[in-house]
Amino acid sequence: MSDPLTTRSGRRPITSRAEVEHAAFELFARQGFERTTIDDIARAAGIGRRTFFRYFPSKNDIAWGDFDGELQRMRKRLTGYPPELPLFEAIRSALVDFNRIPPEEAPWHRRRMELILTTPALQAHSALRYADWRQVLAEFVAGRLGITPDSLAPQAIAYAVLGIALAAYEQWLRSPESDLADLLAAGLTELGAAIR
Numbered sequence: 001m002s003d004p005l006t007t008r009s010g011r012r013p014i015t016s017r018a019e020v021e022h023a024a025f026e027l028f029a030r031q032g033f034e035r036t037t038i039d040d041i042a043r044a045a046g047i048g049r050r051t052f053f054r055y056f057p058s059k060n061d062i063a064w065g066d067f068d069g070e071l072q073r074m075r076k077r078l079t080g081y082p083p084e085l086p087l088f089e090a091i092r093s094a095l096v097d098f099n100r101i102p103p104e105e106a107p108w109h110r111r112r113m114e115l116i117l118t119t120p121a122l123q124a125h126s127a128l129r130y131a132d133w134r135q136v137l138a139e140f141v142a143g144r145l146g147i148t149p150d151s152l153a154p155q156a157i158a159y160a161v162l163g164i165a166l167a168a169y170e171q172w173l174r175s176p177e178s179d180l181a182d183l184l185a186a187g188l189t190e191l192g193a194a195i196r
Contacts, residue, residue, distance in 0.1 A: 017055045017066065018108075020045045024062045025111045033059075033119045060125040063115045067129055071136055074098045078140040087144050091137070091161060092188045096181045099165065110176075113169050134158035164188055 023045040027036045038059055042052045056062050074094055081090045101109045116126055138154035145153060164187035172180045 018105075020047070020052065020055050021062055021065060021112075022108060024059075025108060025115070028115060029111070033115060034121050060122055063112055063119075063122055064125075064129055065112065067132075070098060071132060074133075075136050075140075078136070083144075087141065088188070088192055090140070090144075091157070092185055094137075094140075095161060095165060095188060096184050099180060099184055101180070110173065114173055117166070117169065117173070130162055134162055137161055160191060161188070164191060 020041070024036070024041045027040055027044055031040075036059070038052055039049060041059070041062070042049050045052070061067075074097070077097060078090065078094050081093070085093075116122055134155070135149065135158070138149040138158040141154040141157050142149040142151060145151075147153065149155075165184060168180065168183035168187045171183050172178050
């Protein structure tokens with residue numbers, strides 16, 4: 001039985017999710033998201049179609065990377081904050097941490113966010129991901145406030161924080177010299193000042 005990660009044409013096997021993402025992002029940049037097939041991505045990555053599905057359930061999921069893993073990390077971080085840390089500070093810290101990226105991944109993350117924010121074919125999928133993200137934050141806020149996650153306050157706060165994150169990302173994409181973490185923190189600070 002052959003190794004599923006053995007490549008064709010003598011190329012080095014791709015063994016990480018990030019490398020498959022990078023191959024896909026290159027194709028999306030050249031031929032567009034909608035015109036790129038899973039077979040195209042698998043071929044460019046030097047893997048089989050079945051191996052592709054071990055990394056991603058669908059083409060739409062490529063843009064989101066390991067989003068579910070990151071959500072779990074965010075949930076764990078939020079529950080680890082001491083109760084005396086003010087709610088606003090906990091949210092700011094979690095937002096910045098969730099969106100922290102290693103410098104070497106910044107160009108790829110920029111491609112990821114351009115794809116998510118500008119590709120009509122990804123909008124429905126994005127809405128599901130945003131809902132999952134908001135739910136994690138709403139659960140944390142609800143726990144702090146002693147109410148249910150579907151109450152108005154946790155939901156409103158989760159929507160507002162997501163809006164800040166999206167606005168910060170749009171600014172970051174327009175201004176490559178800007179720092180994403182600074183934009184996220186500043187957005188929350190400005191919201192806090194506006195509602196006091």
